Amino acid sequence: MFLPFKDHLKEHFPKVEQSRILVAISGGVDSVVLAHLCKKANLDISLAHCNFHLRGEESEGDEAFVLELADALEVEVFIESFETEAYARSKKISIQMAARELRYHWFEELRETLDFDYIFTAHHANDNLETFLINLVRGTGLEGLTGIPEKNGAILRPLLSFSRAEIEEYAHNSHLKWREDSSNASGKYMRNKIRQEVVPKLLELNPQLLESFNNTQEHLQQSAVLVEDYISALFPRIAKQEDYGYSFRIKMLKTIPNVRAVMYQLFKSFGFTEWNDVYELLEAQPGKIVYSKTHRLIKDREKLLLTTLSSEDEREYEILAEEEVVMLPMGTFQFETARELSEVGKDSIFLDQNKLKFPLTVRKWEEGDHFHPFGMKGKKKLSKFFKDEKLSLPEKENCWLLCSDDEIVWVIGYRADARFGVDEKTSTILKLTFTP
Amino acid sequence: MFLPFKDHLKEHFPKVEQSRILVAISGGVDSVVLAHLCKKANLDISLAHCNFHLRGEESEGDEAFVLELADALEVEVFIESFETEAYARSKKISIQMAARELRYHWFEELRETLDFDYIFTAHHANDNLETFLINLVRGTGLEGLTGIPEKNGAILRPLLSFSRAEIEEYAHNSHLKWREDSSNASGKYMRNKIRQEVVPKLLELNPQLLESFNNTQEHLQQSAVLVEDYISALFPRIAKQEDYGYSFRIKMLKTIPNVRAVMYQLFKSFGFTEWNDVYELLEAQPGKIVYSKTHRLIKDREKLLLTTLSSEDEREYEILAEEEVVMLPMGTFQFETARELSEVGKDSIFLDQNKLKFPLTVRKWEEGDHFHPFGMKGKKKLSKFFKDEKLSLPEKENCWLLCSDDEIVWVIGYRADARFGVDEKTSTILKLTFTP
Structure with missing residues (x-):
């Protein structure tokens, strides 16, 4: 299997040839292939590996493997240890979320202090398809179906057009070594089941599934940005910044077509879940309040008032x-x-x-x-x-x-x-x- | 299994109790259950059955079955025969598309001439989920993921919140009879495979899948209407009606954020498929043209010109x-x-x-x-x-x-x-x- 990586880079990321690149590497097959492909394409790369200390000796083995790989590829490598569980506890977030935050925060820090131009991560098309299906199964909105973008600020995902099968075939044919992740964290159960039992069925129906899915993703991302552009254009007309948060003039809201859909977009990032209650605020008695975990939306006489729930008060x-x-x-x-x-x-x-x-x-x-x-x-x-x-x-x-x-x-x-x-x-x- | 149909009607369609309703009936389990539920809820219904003459004797059997059903329910019934294959050939569309057009056109005609208030169809939640997955497999955009709406003008789908399993269980428990559709039309292959092999896997991951999917659908529909609202708001600013179609001032287009996403929305209903070519028109030499099957988009000096391809010329x-x-x-x-x-x-x-x-x-x-x-x-x-x-x-x-x-x-x-x-x-x- 030939992976047309260099052509793909030229077409999608024409600037990377003259850039300093930090490649995020776990030691798994995807990131190992990415590092090899970058090296073969003569890119100026360094590796960055996070040791989250979540799988005991295995985590140490991953770190040792990455050190050897950097040696073999003759590239610089950065390694950082994280107290992932403690961080998750202190921030009251899941282990996965914690690892995600720690990882991207550290990459960004490295990039800024050491003058890297881009960060490469090894996400591929199947990752996005799996996330799409996981969110579908759980219930979601457009934002849950749009997936990881190919480019997000300085973070590029040059393998996102390729499938897991293509990447694994490349790894086998090139006799690469990598680390298998034996973790069976509960968050992985659904992903594994979708990977092993659902996606293969869909591939039987359309062998070109991942290509068509990439197009689907592009269209969905376009729709999502248009929704954002629309809300951004509406926002100054309907919202006013206040000391306590924002106020929204109800009369003005009611002139907008599909005001419920607009309210969903306006308020979804504040953690509200009881959407019917939120929508009904427009007609509710003054004083009615809908709570999210972090915010309140209050029906005042002529306005909706959005404020944070502060415990410092x-x-x-x-x-x-x-x-x-x-x-x-x-x-x-x-x-x-x-x-x-x-x-x-x-x-x-x-x-x-x-x-x-x-x-x-x-x-x-x-x-x-x-x-x-x-x-x-x-x-x-x-x-x-x-x-x-x-x-x-x-x-x-x-x-x-x-x-x-x-x-x-x-x-x-x-x-x-x-x-x-x-x-x-x-x-x-x-x-x-x-x-x- | 109790099907809370009457409560559901009250909540979702409070007006139907005093209305004259035409129930679209194929003879299959879904529409038979719908007719029975309507009758039990004391709604004022008539039945309407299309004989598309696509399955020989079976089609005649369906028609006879519907006549008997109407008799048993003591309701009026309308039956119409269609030359579906000839219609499909003359309009150069698929048999399914033809049947769809003929069906809805006839329903609407009946409704207008005989003063019905609403048309009920028996689509349920699994229909939408299957369509969602079929379109996902083929590649789609937001419009392909939003599914059939619960209400579209005079057409209501009162079973859309219920699952196929609920409907079939109701049919069994109520000892109803219905006609099995033995057709294995090629268009049904994918739907059957998704129904039998994919959806059950997803249900294992989330037994409440169909409920959460209904919420997902609502969110996606909301996003879709916001995209439409945004484009409608932009349209008069960027487009001008001309004798030959529409012109779009390029300078104006370029001031819009995410202009490619806007162009996709503007032009998708005109059958364009080569989106990169369409997007590149903004920077192309005057005279460059992109064709769809029915339209052309022309780069003029300062405008894009959209015209139909007319053979009468x-x-x-x-x-x-x-x-x-x-x-x-x-x-x-x-x-x-x-x-x-x-x-x-x-x-x-x-x-x-x-x-x-x-x-x-x-x-x-x-x-x-x-x-x-x-x-x-x-x-x-x-x-x-x-x-x-x-x-x-x-x-x-x-x-x-x-x-x-x-x-x-x-x-x-x-x-x-x-x-x-x-x-x-x-x-x-x-x-x-x-x-x-």
């Missing part, structure tokens, strides 16, 4: 003393002594220094909070104040309170409390400015 | 005498006698009646044609005239010539010939007006 921050500038996650507090009152914006207030008890605290509001709004007599529930000020839910949630001895000093950005203000007895006036 | 038409109005396929010729010359537009000329020899002919131009352009001395090649007038290829091809004794009298819409014009010896002036 429950924390309380302290301002120990009136240092000149205090930096906290939500912004910067700057204290100055002032001789007299002056006109200021919403982000500044004047305080009587003697009325404050340090440390001050900065926290989010809670049900039951009340304060003495400056310019009003007596106290008011904070929830009532928010309602009168017509704050949306995320605006309320995004609002910070400055407190002294757990009494509200300032509903930051909205209103000062009268109790801490300057009066005839004030000896030291503090001007406090908040910059988000 | 080679005909010659005759104008036997100067009747008042002569109607021909390309337009209408109106002769009037005139007392004197007057100011006229491009669509009228004045002629000396005595110089004309009837019958006149109307034809397209040919290489080698020449004439004596009015207002110029001597003769000129028509090709040179077109070039000087900067006509595009389809404009040239769309241009008709009026001839007398095969001498050009009028390059219609562009220039009269001096030899047939009015002079001092003219006794009868004819004014000829052409309306396209």
Whole structure:
């Protein structure tokens, strides 16, 4: 079997001949063939091997094999060890996802620091077909059927047009050696079954399956980019960036044809799964909320509001003393002594220094909070104040309170409390400015 | 097995309870189950059966079976015979395509004339999954993966959420009778193989495959409508309707992101297959043409021109005498006698009646044609005239010539010939007006 690799490179990646290339190598047949083909094509390559330490001695054997291969090919080789399981645990992702992230992150780092032009990976047409079928079996959308692209930034996949059979035949005919991956990780069960039992049936129906599948992939990728282009063109018309995330004017959404399809595209990357609930927000009562694991979509009066679910909101921050500038996650507090009152914006207030008890605290509001709004007599529930000020839910949630001895000093950005203000007895006036 | 048909109808097609419905029935298990379910749900149905006369006695048996079924269900039945093979031959399409066209055309006719509200067909989830896989095997694009929709105008498919297994189990448990289709038409080979060998493997990997596939289908359909919406929004910006078809300004096309993907969407319905050639037209020399079976895409100086391939162009038409109005396929010729010359537009000329020899002919131009352009001395090649007038290829091809004794009298819409014009010896002036 002749693998027309050089012609293929010329046609698909005409620039690689004069480039420095990093070839990702596992030691398996695909990447070994890729390295050999590159060497035969006189490309300027180095190898990069990740040791994920997931298969004990076998992982060490892979590493040793790659070192020998680099020696035999007379090319430079980079090897890096990863604590894959610990990383997966800490990021709460699967082992496969972790390996993927670690791998591509390291490749990119190598590429940047050592001035490689491209990274080659050995994905082939069957990989894409298998992924397509796995996603089909699990249920998916267009994004799950488009597969790995031949070119994605600096990452090129020069074997993507070739089939596993072609690559393996080349390896046998060239008497290459490689490492078999004995792992039977659960994630591989479905892939193996599809590889061994489903794809051969499809190949019986069309021996040119992989070629036609490459065309299918190209068409699907084109459709996918058009959907993205459309959403990108719509986005500035319908979405507005806010402190808390994005707002979407419902009236505007409703003018768009197939608004549900648009909403799916807009919100799918935020982890939503209950699509009927999401779609029904357009007609829902204000206050209705749909949650994903990471985000919320809130029906406000005339808008949909998209915000992150943040776990940091429950924390309380302290301002120990009136240092000149205090930096906290939500912004910067700057204290100055002032001789007299002056006109200021919403982000500044004047305080009587003697009325404050340090440390001050900065926290989010809670049900039951009340304060003495400056310019009003007596106290008011904070929830009532928010309602009168017509704050949306995320605006309320995004609002910070400055407190002294757990009494509200300032509903930051909205209103000062009268109790801490300057009066005839004030000896030291503090001007406090908040910059988000 | 309980088939929650009534609930499903309520949820998906709330209007059908008060409607007159035509159920398409082949006699196979799917449509028999559909008819029974409709009857049990107290819907107001009639049956419609097509006899395509493709399987001899079996076709007659199907027809007899449907008549009995209608009797048993106490519903009205319509039966129509089709000359399917002759129709396929005359339209140069496959037998399956022919049957499809004939069937839907007849259903629609019945619906309109007899005031049915909806047509029900018995497609189920496996049909869509099989079609998806068949198209995948053959090579396809998004349009080949989106499957039959649950609702398409007046055509509803109330079984589309159910699997073949559910339907067959219902048929067995309800002791229904139906006709087995023994046809082994070649088009069925692939479907049977996918049904019997591929789908069962996928079901082993995910017993809920058909449910997740229905979701996949919904997502893909949504993506497909967004692509259409995007192209519809772009179309008026980049395309201009012309007498000969459409023109697309290349400069404008080049401002669009992912222009190749857009071109694929724009031109795929015109039968083009050589996509690289199509894409390369953007940079090609003027005059380069890409053909489909029915259309051409022409690189003009600053535009792409899309035209149909018409076989009528080679005909010659005759104008036997100067009747008042002569109607021909390309337009209408109106002769009037005139007392004197007057100011006229491009669509009228004045002629000396005595110089004309009837019958006149109307034809397209040919290489080698020449004439004596009015207002110029001597003769000129028509090709040179077109070039000087900067006509595009389809404009040239769309241009008709009026001839007398095969001498050009009028390059219609562009220039009269001096030899047939009015002079001092003219006794009868004819004014000829052409309306396209």
